[in-house]
Amino acid sequence: MQSLDTENRLVDLLPEQQQWLARQFGLQGQVAAVVGGGGRIGRHLCLGLAMAGARVAVLDVDLEAARQAAAQLGQRDLSTLALPCDTTRQEQLEQALEQIEARLGPPTVLVNAAQFRSAGFYSSQPEQYPRRPWEQVLEVNLTGVFLACQVFGRRMIAQGQGAIVNISSTYGLVSPDPRVYGTSGVNSPPAYGASKAGVIQLTRYLAVHWREHGVRVNCLVPGGVYDRQDPQFVEQYQHRTPLGRMARPEEYQGAVVFLASEASSYMTGAVLVVDGGWTAW
Numbered sequence: 001m002q003s004l005d006t007e008n009r010l011v012d013l014l015p016e017q018q019q020w021l022a023r024q025f026g027l028q029g030q031v032a033a034v035v036g037g038g039g040r041i042g043r044h045l046c047l048g049l050a051m052a053g054a055r056v057a058v059l060d061v062d063l064e065a066a067r068q069a070a071a072q073l074g075q076r077d078l079s080t081l082a083l084p085c086d087t088t089r090q091e092q093l094e095q096a097l098e099q100i101e102a103r104l105g106p107p108t109v110l111v112n113a114a115q116f117r118s119a120g121f122y123s124s125q126p127e128q129y130p131r132r133p134w135e136q137v138l139e140v141n142l143t144g145v146f147l148a149c150q151v152f153g154r155r156m157i158a159q160g161q162g163a164i165v166n167i168s169s170t171y172g173l174v175s176p177d178p179r180v181y182g183t184s185g186v187n188s189p190p191a192y193g194a195s196k197a198g199v200i201q202l203t204r205y206l207a208v209h210w211r212e213h214g215v216r217v218n219c220l221v222p223g224g225v226y227d228r229q230d231p232q233f234v235e236q237y238q239h240r241t242p243l244g245r246m247a248r249p250e251e252y253q254g255a256v257v258f259l260a261s262e263a264s265s266y267m268t269g270a271v272l273v274v275d276g277g278w279t280a281w
């Protein structure tokens with residue numbers, strides 16, 4: 001096996017090193033379901049899991065987005081499947097689970113990466129924030145994670161094996177700093193942080209209650225991804241970030257593979273923060 005060194009030169013790995021890497025981080029024989037896998041981060045997580053060896057089912061309420069994410073894997077001859085699934089609908093999750101089992105095998109990895117971001121999401125100050133988007137955000141970001149964990153978790157418990165990775169956010173740990181957002185119109189609303197804090201606590205709860213079933217449940221906390229946002233906002237976000245920039249979505253691939261793989265075998269109920277240092281000061 002060849003890999004790149006720090007100066008981008010090809011270097012050879014000894015067979016023993018290859019085996020060590022494959023044992024620690026490889027996902028050969030695993031089947032991963034990624035809910036929200038058609039999203040900006042989700043599609044990169046799908047690719048990372050597939051590159052590590054998993055067969056990946058891309059689940060998304062937006063079937064076209066799921067198909068596009070699956071296509072990028074298919075182009076590399078990686079086993080994949082795109083399925084329509086609204087994570088707030090238990091029967092759709094159960095149908096997706098059946099399809100995955102029939103076509104890829106029993107799922108051993110679940111990643112929850114969906115989020116609600118439709119009309120009304122960014123509206124107004126907290127004292128005016130309307131109830132409707134508040135409920136929609138909680139429904140998708142928290143109830144949806146709970147339902148997916150339940151449906152897939154039941155199967156993992158029956159198998160005695162599983163790794164669940166729930167995606168939270170820095171705003172599940174700390175408040176957004178309104179000074180960073182200014183008049184950009186994309187200030188993260190109160191429902192978002194509340195839902196993401198809920199995901200962290202749900203993760204801990206399930207980790208503890210499923211500890212004897214071979215099911216590990218961990219949480220990944222990403223920081224903000226650059227997505228051609230308002231330039232003033234980007235500048236302020238970067239200034240506020242110790243590493244001096246926003247994330248690239250592929251920078252979360254390593255963390256999700258780590259949490260899904262043997263390398264994290266002694267972790268459950270943990271919160272892995274990958275935020276460029278945002279929460280360090």
Ligand SMILES: NC(=O)c1ccc[n+]([C@@H]2O[C@H](COP(=O)([O-])OP(=O)(O)OC[C@H]3O[C@@H](n4cnc5c(N)ncnc54)[C@H](O)[C@@H]3O)[C@@H](O)[C@H]2O)c1
Nearest residue numbers: 036038039040041042061062086087114115169223224225
């Ligand atoms: N993008 C960021 O800067 C950032 C930062 C921190 C945390 N996060 C979190 O990371 C995760 C992925 O973020 P993203 O930027 O890829 O989001 P995104 O909005 O690009 O993608 C979310 C995906 O979820 C899907 N979705 C929405 N409702 C759904 C439902 N009911 N059922 C199934 N799928 C549904 C959407 O169709 C979309 O494909 C989210 O949980 C988000 O909160 C993102």
